C-alpha cells in the first residue's frame with residue numbers, strides 16, 4: 543500500500559538541475575524532465591557520492607565522483623563503474639506538490 547509523502551514542490555524543480563531533498567531521513571535526488579518528475583536514492587551505488595551533484599542529461603544522471611551513470615526512470619546503472627541500481631521511488635504530482643511513496647524504502 544502506497545504512503546505518499548511530500549518531497550518538494552514542482553516550482554522548485556528546474557529541468558536539468560537535480561534537487562537533493564530529505565524525506566523521512568532519506569536523501570533523495572529529484573529530477574525534472576519536462577512535466578515529468580523522477581526520484582532516486584541520492585547515494586551512488588558505487589561509492590560515497592551524491593548523485594544530485596552530478597550532471598543530468600535527459601533521463602541520465604552522471605555521478606560526479608567516477609562518472610558512473612544511472613537512468614533516473616528506473617535507477618538502473620547504465621555505465622561503469624556503477625553496476626548496481628539505486629532505488630527508484632514512485633512519484634505522484636498533485637498540483638504543485640511532488641509526492642513520493644515512502645513505502646518504497
Ligand code: FES
Nearest residue numbers: 586588605608610
Ligand atoms: S561513486 Fe558514483 S561512480 Fe563511483
